[in-house]
Amino acid sequence: MDWPISEVARMSGVTARALRHYDETGLLPPARIGANGHRYYEERQLLRLQQILVLRALGVGLPEIGRILSEQVDEVDALRRHHQRLLAERDRLDALAGTVSRTIAELEQSRKDGNPMTINRPENLFEGVTPSQYEENMRDFPELAGEVARRADAMSQADADAAHRERTAQMIRLAELMAAGHPADADPVQAEIDAQYRALTELRAVSAEDYRAIGCSIVDNETWRAAYEAIVPGLAAYQRDAIEAYATTRLN
16 A cells, blocks of 8 residues: 555645655655656655654754664664653653743742842753754755754754754743733844844745745644743744744845
């Protein structure tokens, strides 16, 4: 039995565009290409796609995934190693949830007391925080995700940690603006969005249409949305609306 690319996209949540990109890079060739030019996948390809998505969820870049898959022989052993990684990721997320919970409690207490928050041990802010699945979040934009992966592979661990912390800091700044009552199209918000857009365009050109699509993915992509909502409910939609306003007023 085989499945057309549209059905595989529906089942897996991976866009047909991303699946075609996986084929073009040799990461996931289809079982066959029909007379109509459409790609068709069998069970073996679905199992390989599952492994790709598991590794992507763990923050592994596409070049490294290709190397891992090319070296493995036994699928059960490979899945067992992936399972171990997932358990480790679960422990990391538990630690991260504890970190965020403590920070929320300290912020609420400082506001209640009317005093600025005092950070006695700033390293505690980052317990459990490691570079997120940023490339996985960009899965609907394979060319941009590929460039992100190439940059990440060239980074030292310290640089990668710093980049992740800056992305987190951007989200927190937006959360503060939202909490202060600024609408998504307000100047301070748009300044933050402009900085994010310029950072993206350092990787490759991003059209107004693509930037809007990225904004929508922040809400539609469960992993991405969860990262925003972990900071404050409604932040993902606020970022999307701010990007929409930016694309309309500055990129059109």
